[in-house]
Amino acid sequence: MRLRLEFTTEPFDLDEAPAHALAAREVIETAGLDAVDVGPFGNTAEGVPDRVLPAVDALLRRTLEAGATRISLQVNVIGEQAGEDGG
Template identity: 80%
Template sequence: MRLRVEFTTEPFDLDEAPPHAVVARDVIQKAELDAVDVGPFGNTAEGETDAVLGAVDALLRQALAAGATRVSLQVNVMGEGDK
């Protein structure tokens, strides 16, 4: 099964990326995921179930430890025609 995760971390800082956002970005970029897209207002990545769930676990733990006060995420099961 393939999953797509979308997430944001808060608090926001429009002048520079806060430490929790940098940590979250690094976790996702280093994970064995496909179609990673990071941006200032939202991030997405796709991959096999174990890879996505492992990355989400690391993302939550590390972003919170780095000062995130909120992590919003959504995980979707991808169908055969999803891109």
């Protein structure tokens, strides 16, 4: 199974990346995920559950510790790994 993670952290600051946004970027960029896209209005990454789920845990913990007041996230199943039974 492959998962796609989409998330944002708030509050927004268009002048400078807040500490919670920097923490989120670090978590996602070091989690061994694929198709990482980090931007000011939304972030995405893909990977297997064994990497995505721990990254979600770390993302929530680290961004809250860094001052996030709201974290919006969505996780979608986007496909199966090669060789896995789809049924």
